[in-house]
Amino acid sequence: MNVTFKIKRTSPDRGNGFRWQEFSLKAEPGTAVLAGLYEIQDYQDGTLAFRYSCRGAICGSCAMKINGIAALACKTQISKVAEEGGTVVLEPLLNMPVIKDLVVDQGPFFEEMRKTYPWLIEDHERKPDEPVDYAAGKSAQELDQWNRSAYCIRCQACFSDCPKRRQDQGFVGPEACVEIYKRVYDPREAETAARLKRAGEKGGVFGCARYGNCVKVCPKDVRPMRAILFLQKRFEREK
Amino acid sequence: MFKVKNTVKHEVIVLGAGLAGMSAALRAKERGADVAVLSKVHPVRSHSGAAQGGINAAIKPDDNWKDHMFDTVKGSGYLADQDAVRILCSKAPETVWWLESLGAPFTRQADGTLAQRAFGGQRRNRTCFVADHTGHNLLHTIYEQVLHKEVRVYEEWLATAFLVADKKFRGLLAIDLIKGEMNCIEAKACILATGGACRIFGQSSNALINTGDGLALAYRAGLPIEDLEFFQIHPTGLPNGILMTEGIRGEGGYLLNAGGERFMKNYAPQFMELAPRDQVSRAIQTEINEGRGIEGKYVYLDLRHLGQEKIMSRLPQIRELAIYFAGVDPVTEPIPVRPTAHYTMGGVDVDIEGRTEVEGFFAAGESSCVSVHGANRLGGNSLLETVVYGPRAALSAVKFAKESGWAALPVDQIKAEEARLSSLFARDSGERSADIKKAMEEVVRSRFGLFKDETGMIQGLEKLRELRSRFESVFVPDKGTLFNQSFVHALELGAMLDVALIQAEASLRRRESRGGHFRTDYPLMDNRNFFYHSIVRRGLGGEPEFSTRPVTVEDIPIEAEVKY
Numbered sequence: 196m197n198v199t200f201k202i203k204r205t206s207p208d209r210g211n212g213f214r215w216q217e218f219s220l221k222a223e224p225g226t227a228v229l230a231g232l233y234e235i236q237d238y239q240d241g242t243l244a245f246r247y248s249c250r251g252a253i254c255g256s257c258a259m260k261i262n263g264i265a266a267l268a269c270k271t272q273i274s275k276v277a278e279e280g281g282t283v284v285l286e287p288l289l290n291m292p293v294i295k296d297l298v299v300d301q302g303p304f305f306e307e308m309r310k311t312y313p314w315l316i317e318d319h320e321r322k323p324d325e326p327v328d329y330a331a332g333k334s335a336q337e338l339d340q341w342n343r344s345a346y347c348i349r350c351q352a353c354f355s356d357c358p359k360r361r362q363d364q365g366f367v368g369p370e371a372c373v374e375i376y377k378r379v380y381d382p383r384e385a386e387t388a389a390r391l392k393r394a395g396e397k398g399g400v401f402g403c404a405r406y407g408n409c410v411k412v413c414p415k416d417v418r419p420m421r422a423i424l425f426l427q428k429r430f431e432r433e434k
Numbered sequence: 435m436f437k438v439k440n441t442v443k444h445e446v447i448v449l450g451a452g453l454a455g456m457s458a459a460l461r462a463k464e465r466g467a468d469v470a471v472l473s474k475v476h477p478v479r480s481h482s483g484a485a486q487g488g489i490n491a492a493i494k495p496d497d498n499w500k501d502h503m504f505d506t507v508k509g510s511g512y513l514a515d516q517d518a519v520r521i522l523c524s525k526a527p528e529t530v531w532w533l534e535s536l537g538a539p540f541t542r543q544a545d546g547t548l549a550q551r552a553f554g555g556q557r558r559n560r561t562c563f564v565a566d567h568t569g570h571n572l573l574h575t576i577y578e579q580v581l582h583k584e585v586r587v588y589e590e591w592l593a594t595a596f597l598v599a600d601k602k603f604r605g606l607l608a609i610d611l612i613k614g615e616m617n618c619i620e621a622k623a624c625i626l627a628t629g630g631a632c633r634i635f636g637q638s639s640n641a642l643i644n645t646g647d648g649l650a651l652a653y654r655a656g657l658p659i660e661d662l663e664f665f666q667i668h669p670t671g672l673p674n675g676i677l678m679t680e681g682i683r684g685e686g687g688y689l690l691n692a693g694g695e696r697f698m699k700n701y702a703p704q705f706m707e708l709a710p711r712d713q714v715s716r717a718i719q720t721e722i723n724e725g726r727g728i729e730g731k732y733v734y735l736d737l738r739h740l741g742q743e744k745i746m747s748r749l750p751q752i753r754e755l756a757i758y759f760a761g762v763d764p765v766t767e768p769i770p771v772r773p774t775a776h777y778t779m780g781g782v783d784v785d786i787e788g789r790t791e792v793e794g795f796f797a798a799g800e801s802s803c804v805s806v807h808g809a810n811r812l813g814g815n816s817l818l819e820t821v822v823y824g825p826r827a828a829l830s831a832v833k834f835a836k837e838s839g840w841a842a843l844p845v846d847q848i849k850a851e852e853a854r855l856s857s858l859f860a861r862d863s864g865e866r867s868a869d870i871k872k873a874m875e876e877v878v879r880s881r882f883g884l885f886k887d888e889t890g891m892i893q894g895l896e897k898l899r900e901l902r903s904r905f906e907s908v909f910v911p912d913k914g915t916l917f918n919q920s921f922v923h924a925l926e927l928g929a930m931l932d933v934a935l936i937q938a939e940a941s942l943r944r945r946e947s948r949g950g951h952f953r954t955d956y957p958l959m960d961n962r963n964f965f966y967h968s969i970v971r972r973g974l975g976g977e978p979e980f981s982t983r984p985v986t987v988e989d990i991p992i993e994a995e996v997k998y
Contacts, residue, residue, distance in 0.1 A: 236919065254484070315578075
C-alpha cells in the first residue's frame with residue numbers, strides 16, 4: 196500500500212521551532228510503523244531521529260504519538276492506522292522536552308519513577324526459598340492487576356498522554372503509580388504501610404483525574420488507572 | 435569535528451547495561467568501587483529484556499547441579515570448559531535466590547514454591563521463569579537495584595574505541611549521543627558486557643542494537659576472540675525474526691510441516707520438539723528446503739491443543755507477539771515460524787574469573803566466551819551466565835583496580851580516534867550504510883548460516899572483504915551533532931563487518947560439525963582434529979591471526995558424537 200508519513204521535526208542544532216515533513220512510502224501488509232521509519236532514515240532522509248531497540252514490543256524504546264495517540268511504533272501496523280493513500284502523523288511524546296525529531300528527554304519520566312523508590316524493600320526475616328503466595332491478601336482483581344503491572348516496559352506512553360500530568364506537574368503520573376502498586380501489593384514487601392501512606396500524599400494516587408487515557412494507550416495492557424483506583428480504595432480502607 | 439571534550443575518571447567502567455553489565459556494576463558498587471556503567475541505550479532497553487523463557491537452576495530435591503552441568507556440557511557439543519560450567523551450575527541456585535531477594539517475581543506453584551518448566555536438552559524441569567517475560571523482569575529488577583544503589587549510568591553513550599597500551603587497559607572513548615560530544619573515560623578496569631552480534635545475519639531475534647560493537651572494539655584493541663564460528667540459530671522465529679520461545683515447546687507445542695506431520699519424529703524421536711536447538715533448526719530448514727514447508731518458507735508451531743486457558747495464563751506475551759507481529763492468534767491458528775539467528779556463543783576470550791590477557795580488561799555475558807556454552811547453548815543458560823559471571827568479573831575487576839595505580843592515557847591513540855571519527859563524519863558523499871549492511875546480511879545468512887561449506891564460505895569471505903573495503907568510503911548524511919543516528923549506523927556497520935569477518939575466518943578453519951557450526955562437507959564431529967577453542971586476533975599488520983586453545987575437561991567424558 197502507498198502511504199504518507201507526516202513527521203513533526205525538531206532539530207535544535209539547526210534552529211528553533213519545528214516543521215512538518217512528509218515522506219511517501221510503499222508498505223507491505225503487516226509492515227510496522229517502525230519499519231517505515233527505517234525505510235525513511237536509510238533511503239530518504241538520514242537526518243531523521245527516533246529511538247528503537249528490540250522492535251518486538253518488549254524494550255519500550257519506540258513510543259511516539261501515532262495519529263495523535265501514544266503507541267509503540269514497532270507494534271503498530273501501518274495498515275491499521277492508515278488507508279491506502281492515507282497519512283500517518285508522527286510526533287514526539289508529550290510531557291517531556293523534545294531533544295530531536297521523535298526523541299524526547301526521558302528524564303522527567305524516570306525521575307518520577309525513581310521518586311517512588313521502585314525497588315523491593317526486603318523483609319529481612321524472610322528466607323528467599325520460603326514459599327510465597329502472591330495471592331495472599333488480594334482480591335482476584337487485585338491479583339490480576341499485580342500480574343499485569345509486571346508487564347510494564349516503562350515506555351512512557353501513559354506518561355505522555357496523561358492530561359492531568361500536563362495540567363499539574365505535581366502529579367507523579369500513571370506509571371509511577373503502577374510502581375507503587377507493584378510494591379504495595381507484593382507480599383514480600385516490608386514497607387507496605389509507609390508506601391501506602393506516601394501514595395496518599397499530595398501528587399500521589401489521588402492526583403489522578405480519571406481521564407483513563409493511560410488504560411487506552413498502554414501497549415502492554417497494564418491498566419494504570421485501575422491500579423490507581425485500587426490504591427485509592429486501599430488507602431481509604433487502611434488510613 | 436571530533437575532539438575529546440571531557441575526561442572523566444572511574445575506577446571501574448562497565449560497558450553495556452544488560453543483565454551482565456548491571457549485575458557486575460552492582461557487585462562492584464557493593465565492594466566499594468567507584469563504578470559507572472556506559473550504554474548506547476537506556477538500561478531497560480537492553481536486549482536481556484527480550485529473553486522470554488527462563489533461567490536454569492537445579493533447586494528441586496530430585497535435581498542436582500551436577501546433572502545440570504552434565505546436560506550443559508553434552509549440549510555444548512563437549513566444547514564447553516568444564517571448570518566454567520561447574521561454576522555456572524553450582525552457583526545457579528544461590529544466584530536465582532539472589533534475584534528473588536532483589537524482587538524478581540518468579541512464577542510459583544500452588545504450594546508457593548518456585549515453578550520450573552522443561553527446556554530443550556535437559557532431563558529435568560529446571561528452568562525458573564516469570565511467566566513468559568523472564569528476561570524483562572530480571573532486567574527491570576536489576577535496574578531498580580542500580581537506581582537504589584545509585585550507580586552512575588552514562589545513558590546513550592556509544593563507545594568507539596578502547597585505549598590499551600602495553601597490554602594494559604587505560605580507558606575508552608565514547609560519544610554522548612544526546613549532546614553529540616566525544617568524551618574520554620579514564621579507568622583502571624573495564625568490564626565488557628555488550629551482548630551478542632546476531633544482527634550480522636539480518637534475520638535475527640536480536641534487538642537492532644546487537645551489532646557486536648564491543649566485540650569489534652575489543653578485537654581492534656588486540657584482544658583474542660574465541661569460538662566465533664558458533665552462532666545459535668534458534669528454530670522458531672516469526673517471519674520478521676522475532677523469537678517464539680522454546681518455552682512454548684516446553685509447554686507442549688508441536689512443530690508441523692505442510693502435511694500436518696510432527697516431523698521431529700524423523701530427526702529426534704526421543705526428544706521430539708525439545709531436541710537441542712541446532713538440531714531442531716536444521717530439521718526445520720531441511721523440511722523447508724525439501725519442499726515440505728508452508729509457502730516454501732515456514733513450518734507451523736501449533737499450540738491449539740493446549741487450549742485457550744493455558745495459552746492465556748502461561749504464554750500471554752507469545753500470543754500477543756503472534757497477533758501483532760505475524761497476524762495470527764495461536765489460540766485458533768498455528769504460528770508460522772522459521773529459524774532465526776539468536777545467540778553468539780563466541781566472544782572475548784576470558785578465564786573463569788572474567789580476566790583477559792589485557793590487564794584491567796574483563797568481560798562477561800554474551801560478549802565474552804568463558805566458555806560455558808561451547809558449540810551450542812542450552813535454553814535457560816544465557817540469563818544464568820549473565821548473573822553468575824557478571825558479578826564474578828566485577829570481583830576480579832574491583833580487586834585489580836584496588837591493587838593498581840593509574841597509568842597515563844595514550845595520547846596518540848586518542849588523536850588517532852579523533853581523526854578516524856572526524857574523517858568518517860566529514861565525508862560528503864559515498865556509500866550508503868544500509869546498502870552495505872543488506873549485502874553483508876545476505877552473505878552471512880547464505881554462506882555462514884545453518885549449512886556451511888568450503889566453497890560457499892571462501893566466496894563469502896571474499897565478498898565480506900570487498901564490503902569491508904567499500905565501507906572505507908561510507909558516508910554519514912546527517913551533519914548535525916545531536917542524536918546523529920546515521921553516524922551511529924555507520925559505526926555499527928564497521929563493527930558488524932569486523933565481526934562477520936572474524937566468524938568467517940573461524941568457520942573456514944573448523945572442518946567439522948559441532949553444535950551451531952554445521953558443515954555439509956564435514957558433517958561429523960571430529961574430536962581428533964578439532965577438539966579445541968579457536969582464537970582469532972588482530973595481528974600487527976591488521977590481518978587476522980589464528981590460533982587454538984585446549985578445552986578444559988574435568989570429569990565428564992567426551993563422546994565421539996552427541997547422540998539423543
